Amino acid sequence: xxxxxxxxxxxxxxxxxxxxxxxxxxxxxxxxxxxxxxxxxxxxxxxxxxxxxxxxxxxxxxxxxxxxxxxxxxxxxxxxxxxxxxxxxxxxxxxxxxxxxxxxxxxxxxxxxxxxxxxxxxxxxxxxxxxxxxxxxxxxxxxxxxxxxxxxxxxxxxxxxxxxxxxxxxxxxxxxxxxxxxxxxxxxxxxxxxxxxxxxxxxxxxxxxxxxxxxxxxxxxxxxxxxxxxxxxxxxxxxxxxxxxxxxxxxxxxxxxxxxxxxxxxxxxxxxxxxxxxxxxxxxxxxxxxxxxxxxxxxxxxxxxxxxxxxxxxxxxxxxxxxxxxxxxxxxxxxxxxxxxxxxxxxxxxxxxxxxxxxxxxxxxxxxxxxxxxxxxxxxxxxxxxxxxxxxxxxxxxxxxxxxxxxxxxxxxxxxxxxxxxxxxxxxxxxxxxxxxxxxxxxxxxxxxxxxxxxxxxxxxxxxxxxxxxxx
Amino acid sequence: xxxxxxxxxxxxxxxxxxxxxxxxxxxxxxxxxxxxxxxxxxxxxxxxxxxxxxxxxxxxxxxxxxxxxxxxxxxxxxxxxxxxxxxxxxxxxxxxxxxxxxxxxxxxxxxxxxxxxxxxxxxxxxxxxxxxxxxxxxxxxxxxxxxxxxxxxxxxxxxxxxxxxxxxxxxxxxxxxxx
Numbered sequence: 001x002x003x004x005x006x007x008x009x010x011x012x013x014x015x016x017x018x019x020x021x022x023x024x025x026x027x028x029x030x031x032x033x034x035x036x037x038x039x040x041x042x043x044x045x046x047x048x049x050x051x052x053x054x055x056x057x058x059x060x061x062x063x064x065x066x067x068x069x070x071x072x073x074x075x076x077x078x079x080x081x082x083x084x085x086x087x088x089x090x091x092x093x094x095x096x097x098x099x100x101x102x103x104x105x106x107x108x109x110x111x112x113x114x115x116x117x118x119x120x121x122x123x124x125x126x127x128x129x130x131x132x133x134x135x136x137x138x139x140x141x142x143x144x145x146x147x148x149x150x151x152x153x154x155x156x157x158x159x160x161x162x163x164x165x166x167x168x169x170x171x172x173x174x175x176x177x178x179x180x181x182x183x184x185x186x187x188x189x190x191x192x193x194x195x196x197x198x199x200x201x202x203x204x205x206x207x208x209x210x211x212x213x214x215x216x217x218x219x220x221x222x223x224x225x226x227x228x229x230x231x232x233x234x235x236x237x238x239x240x241x242x243x244x245x246x247x248x249x250x251x252x253x254x255x256x257x258x259x260x261x262x263x264x265x266x267x268x269x270x271x272x273x274x275x276x277x278x279x280x281x282x283x284x285x286x287x288x289x290x291x292x293x294x295x296x297x298x299x300x301x302x303x304x305x306x307x308x309x310x311x312x313x314x315x316x317x318x319x320x321x322x323x324x325x326x327x328x329x330x331x332x333x334x335x336x337x338x339x340x341x342x343x344x345x346x347x348x349x350x351x352x353x354x355x356x357x358x359x360x361x362x363x364x365x366x367x368x369x370x371x372x373x374x375x376x377x378x379x380x381x382x383x384x385x386x387x388x389x390x391x392x393x394x395x396x397x398x399x400x401x402x403x404x405x406x407x408x409x410x411x412x413x414x415x416x417x418x419x420x421x422x423x424x425x426x427x428x429x430x431x432x433x434x435x436x437x438x439x440x441x442x443x444x445x446x447x448x449x450x451x452x453x454x455x456x457x458x459x460x461x462x463x464x465x466x467x468x469x470x471x472x
Numbered sequence: 473x474x475x476x477x478x479x480x481x482x483x484x485x486x487x488x489x490x491x492x493x494x495x496x497x498x499x500x501x502x503x504x505x506x507x508x509x510x511x512x513x514x515x516x517x518x519x520x521x522x523x524x525x526x527x528x529x530x531x532x533x534x535x536x537x538x539x540x541x542x543x544x545x546x547x548x549x550x551x552x553x554x555x556x557x558x559x560x561x562x563x564x565x566x567x568x569x570x571x572x573x574x575x576x577x578x579x580x581x582x583x584x585x586x587x588x589x590x591x592x593x594x595x596x597x598x599x600x601x602x603x604x605x606x607x608x609x610x611x612x613x614x615x616x617x618x619x620x621x622x623x624x625x626x627x628x629x630x631x632x633x634x635x636x637x638x639x640x641x642x643x644x645x646x647x648x649x650x651x
Contacts, residue, residue: 029512029616154547162551166563171573178577182584189588193614197512200611216598219605220613222496222509222518224595229514230527231591235584238533242580249573449614453513458489460515465490 022116022454024298026464029452032299033197036446039294040198044441047293052437058430065424066141074144076420083403083415088138090395091425093250094278095135095432096176097271097391099183100243101279102128104311106186107239110232116307118450119300122194123290124283125187126445130435131282132180134428139172168252175249182242186235192218192228193449247275254398260341261402264329270322274391277315277361280308281387286436288381290445299446306374312387313368319394320362337407345401349414353397360390480603480651481507481623482634483610484643489515492618495641496521499620502637506626510604510613529590536586537579544575607649621649 023032044052069076079086102124109117140149152173154163163170196218199211218224248268255267284305291300330342345354364386367373374380405412439445457464486492489511496509500523509518545568552558553566563570592598604610604621613619620643622634638646 033512033615154551160556162556164558164560165548165552165574166560166567166570168573171577174574174577178581181581185584185588189591193513197614200614212600216592217600217602217605218597218614219602219610220510220512221595222511222515222522223524224597225511225514226519226524227527227529227591227594230529231533231587234530234533234587238537238580238583238587242577245573245576245580252573449513452616458513458515460488460490460493460517465488 020301020303021456022119022301022303023451024301027298027455029455029457032446032451032455033201033448035295035299036444036448036451037198037201039445040441040443045293048437048441051433055430055433055437058427059434060430061423062137062427062430065420065427066137069141069420069424070146074142076418078415078417078421080413080415082406082411082413083400085399085403086415087417087421087425088142089253090392090399091428092135092138093271093395093399094392095131095138095428096179096250097247097275097278097395098282098388099128099131099135099179099279100247100272100275101281101283102126102131103179103183103186103239103243104276104279105283106190107236107243110236111240114307115454116304118447118454119304120283120287120308121450122187122190122443122447123287123440123445124279125183125190126436126439126443127279127282127286128183129180129187130432130439131279132176132183133435134432136176136180137428137431139176168249168256171249172253175246179242179246182235182239186239189228189232189235190447190450191443192216193220194444194447196220197448198444244272247271254402259402259406260330260335260337261345261398264326266322266325266329270319270326273315273318273322274361274394277312277319277365278387278391280312280315281384281391284308284312284380284384285388288377288384290440292377294440294445296446299451302375305377305380309368309374309380312384313365316361316365316368316387323358323362340405341402344405345397348401349404350397350401353393353401356393357390357397360386361394364390478651479624480649481621481625482629482638483604483607483647483649484620484638484641485609485612485645486618486620486643489618491642492620493517493521495620495638495643498637498641499622502628504622504626504628506623506629508621510610510619510621512614512616512618515618528594529587532590532593533583533587536589537583539586540578540580540582541575543582544578545571548574603649603651607647609645609647610649 027035077086077088079088102121105117105124106121106128109121140146143149143152151157151161152163152170163173165171192215195211195215199208199215202208202211248271251267251271254262255264257263287300287308288305291297327342330338333339344350346358348354364383367379367383372379373383400415404415452458456462459465484495486495492509492511493515496518499507500521509515509522511518548571549566557565559565609617610619620638620641622629622638628634635646
């Protein structure tokens with residue numbers, strides 16, 4: 001059958017269906033490394049100092065609050081019977097959740113071959129690490145006697161006792177510490193080629209030494225790249241089930257108990273969706289101003305913002321569905337305690353929390369169905385703030401809303417945070433932003449080698465690869 | 473020729489990923505063994521052009537993961553059901569269900585250690601000294617240029633023929649690298 005096969009004519013897509021390039025204005029490889037490295041080189045701009053000084057002061061306040069709390073006792077917080085979990089656990093879950101978007105971007109989107117992730121993954125992974133650091137403070141402090149924190153780990157103690165692995169809180173220790181370690185390693189592996197770039201362009205001796213030390217002698221050898229890419233793929237494959245398990249296990253801290261409002265099977269997927277949702281809120285809050293401040297509009301393009309808004313919309317809708325399902329199950333269960341809890345979420349003492357949660361998480365992100373809201377950076381920024389606030393209130397409703405009215409009226413109470421709670425929470429923002437601002441001045445906040453790899457001229461089979469590497 | 477003054481290799485510079493890919497195909501066909509391509513990002517199709525086999529990092533990660541899971545299960549059984557038994561809420565001393573979440577996390581943790589350790593081991597990193605890192609043009613390999621290096625230790629290496637081969641691949645700048 002060697003007859004001439006009829007030529008298949010491929011229809012040419014109309015120009016409006018063409019995908020926008022991931023790096024705008026056809027930038028060259030050299031432009032990408034120069035642009036990203038320029039953020040770390042030269043004097044810090046004024047806005048950086050304007051952000052850094054208050055962040056650092058907040059960090060100092062965090063230190064003062066923790067010293068006060070350790071030296072006096074957990075009683076300085078508002079936790080009081082019946083609400084023994086207050087802002088500490090709310091903020092723990094909130095910060096951990098924020099971290100999840102970074103891992104989603106770096107790992108899950110990598111496995112799904114979403115090439116746009118390269119523009120935002122480095123900053124998002126940094127956000128993950130700093131958010132988990134903020135989160136980790138709370139359970140470590142909440143144990144009261146901080147100097148016994150090491151009992152959480154399977155280390156021999158003078159009492160001969162071991163950690164009690166039948167408790168979800170113990171699972172949480174393993175989940176969060178593994179999450180932190182793997183996130184740092186994943187981030188570092190991604191940084192290796194970029195640290196080599198920084199080493200090779202460093203001017204001062206100390207920079208050459210430090211970047212060179214941490215670049216581990218990376219040369220860009222293709223024999224190295226092949227092992228590197230495999231390791232990166234495996235890490236993405238490991239981080240994906242990890243990130244899903246971390247917030248599932250965090251949710252088991254609640255769901256394994258028998259308290260109305262906590263004791264539900266829907267919690268693991270509901271918490272994971274909420275975590276990714278809040279994390280994307282924080283990614284947008286950070287990157288929408290930063291892309292302008294750092295002149296990264298060609299790398300974090302409007303297409304990036306658009307897809308991140310769509311992920312926010314999708315996860316926000318999952319969260320909204322979970323709220324509806326919780327209410328439905330509470331009604332359908334016929335359990336009076338369950339019904340009581342859910343009725344009082346909206347019409348009880350803390351009605352504003354329930355309202356904020358429904359409004360900010362389920363309703364407001366629906367605006368992202370409309371293209372105008374995804375294209376307007378001010379609107380995106382404002383909605384992203386609502387997302388952050390809304391998800392905080394969700395955790396408030398879950399933690400305090402379920403605890404303050406127990407099965408017996410004798411166990412009813414009212415919870416309010418103390419000034420120490422508030423200042424500690426503000427202080428964690430100081431820690432987060434101090435770390436983030438230092439990170440962007442020291443390390444490339446865009447994955448340089450990965451962004452180069454998604455430009456059209458990087459593909460040797462693209463006609464642009466034969467031209468001399470794009471415009472300068 | 474004394475071994476001390478023998479250069480490390482010959483380096484050819486290329487401007488685009490397509491050029492270096494085609495050059496790599498020619499170098500492989502010429503039968504070289506001790507040579508490498510240096511690029512600022514992994515170039516698609518380069519492994520095939522160079523004839524590199526699938527990376528073995530997966531095995532390191534797999535062994536790490538198995539070790540992690542086994543460690544988790546054995547550790548929890550030993551601690552809670554053997555070394556210091558305490559009845560808690562009438563729950564069994566050891567149950568694979570309760571022991572699963574921490575073991576799962578340890579699987580991932582050790583698997584990640586395996587992947588990274590394996591990658592570094594296979595790449596012989598960290599390596600803080602390399603003859604190429606002293607070469608003044610080589611810094612561009614992490615910026616926007618592409619290089620092919622053929623080591624003088626390669627049995628097929630010859631001062632004139634290898635240079636001719638690299639010139640034929642279209643490289644405009646060919647230099648020797650000091651050891």
